[in-house]
Structure formats: structure tokens, C-alpha cells
Amino acid sequence: SLERTLVIVKPDGVARRLTGEVLRRVEAKGYTIVALEQRTVSRELLTEHYAEHQGKPFFEPLLEFMTSGPVVAAVVEGHGVIEGFRSLAGATNPTSAAPGTIRGDLGREWGTTVVQNLVHGSDSPESAAREIGLWFPIL
Ligand code: CMP
Numbered sequence: 765s766l767e768r769t770l771v772i773v774k775p776d777g778v779a780r781r782l783t784g785e786v787l788r789r790v791e792a793k794g795y796t797i798v799a800l801e802q803r804t805v806s807r808e809l810l811t812e813h814y815a816e817h818q819g820k821p822f823f824e825p826l827l828e829f830m831t832s833g834p835v836v837a838a839v840v841e842g843h844g845v846i847e848g849f850r851s852l853a854g855a856t857n858p859t860s861a862a863p864g865t866i867r868g869d870l871g872r873e874w875g876t877t878v879v880q881n882l883v884h885g886s887d888s889p890e891s892a893a894r895e896i897g898l899w900f901p902i903l
Pocket residue numbers: 817822826856877878879880881883884885
């Protein structure tokens with residue numbers, strides 16, 4: 765069915781000039797970019813976005829990382845796009861992500877306290893609705 769998902773090019777992706785490459789792969793798959801914005805985000809937004817990870821050991825490093833520079837956030841639309849973008853992105857850890865995926869082809873294992881894995885994609889219809897409302901309240 766026609767769905768929307770929230771895609772984020774994380775600070776490592778923007779700093780490494782991979783925004784165009786990520787968006788190219790999204791469009792090559794036939795998905796539509798319905799909203800797009802580059803911005804530096806607040807801890808408050810990220811605390812809500814990553815609410816389920818509060819209390820985990822990587823939570824603080826994750827917020828440090830995600831506020832370390834601008835991100836590019838996009839609302840992407842397409843049939844089955846929630847699962848579809850997650851398969852484009854590949855496994856969370858770039859080391860185990862398959863070739864042909866964004867993280868498998870372009871990800872780096874940084875050996876730091878947080879997985880700097882280039883992109884985020886909503887993991888369910890519920891997450892997508894919640895995250896799009898948070899990042900793009902005008903939609
Ligand atoms: P993301 O899909 O944005 O959702 C949560 C993020 O936390 C994840 O991508 C990684 O950047 C990071 N993350 C998830 N699991 C771990 C982990 N075990 N150790 C460090 N960072 C993690």
C-alpha cells in the first residue's frame with residue numbers, strides 16, 4: 765500500500781557529501797520525495813525521536829553524534845516504502861550490511877561508541893506517523 769516514511773541522512777552522511785547519493789538511490793527505486801530539509805536539530809527533538817532508546821548505553825553518544833552537524837530529513841512516499849527503504853539502507857551495523865545497500869556500500873565502522881550508519885528510516889507505520897509528525901509538523 766502507499767506509505768510514507770521518514771528518512772534522515774545523518775551528520776556523517778552529510779559531512780561525507782553522500783546526501784545526493786542517498787537521495788539518488790531513493791529516487792532510482794521509484795520513491796517520491798514529498799518533503800526535504802537540511803537542518804541542525806535540537807537535543808529536545810532527538811530525545812523525542814529516539815524515546816525508545818532512552819536509558820540505553822548508546823543514547824548519549826547517539827545524541828552527541830546526531831547534534832554534531834546538520835542532517836537532511838526527508839519524507840519519502842511509495843508502495844511499501846517503510847520496509848523498502850530499510851532494505852535499501854541495509855543492516856544497522858555497516859560491517860554486516862550487505863553489498864548493494866547504502867550502509868553496505870558506503871558505511872564505515874568508526875569504532876566509536878555509537879553506530880554512525882549514514883541514514884535512518886522509520887521501522888513501522890506507527891513510527892513513521894510519529895516521526896513525520898515530529899520532524900515535519902506542517903505535513
Ligand atoms: P537508527 O536507525 O537511527 O536508530 C537508532 C540508532 O542508534 C541507530 O540507527 C544507530 O545509529 C544507533 N544504534 C543502534 N543500536 C546501537 C548499538 N547497539 N550501539 C550503538 N549505537 C546503536
